[in-house]
Amino acid sequence: MPEISRFFGIIISLYLKDHNPPHIHFSYGEYQCKISVIDRIVDGQAPAKVVAMVNKWLDLREHEVLALWDKVQKGEPASKIEPLK
Secondary structure (H helix, E strand, C coil): CCEEEEECCEEEECCCCCCCCCEEEEEECCEEEEEECCCCCEEECCCHHHHHHHHHHHHHHHHHHHHHHHHHHCCCCCCCCCCCC
16 A cells, blocks of 8 residues: 555555545554545544544645556556645
8 A cells, every 4th residue: 555645644545456435545653544535525533623624735736646547557666746735
């Protein structure tokens, strides 16, 4: 599971050749979640502040994440995406 970004203790990852719909996985300490890129449905538990930061990052980087999703689903290597600052 390649790490594509990291900020404020949050690690964002994509699984290679994962199932649709496009989503990312994120972890924060002991919390592990995934979130749909398009409709932002969260699967898992994490503090609301963490989920809000992941959503803010997705707001800024959605096009990049979707392009990277397509790339890794074809088996191509993942690249990094700029973190939230």
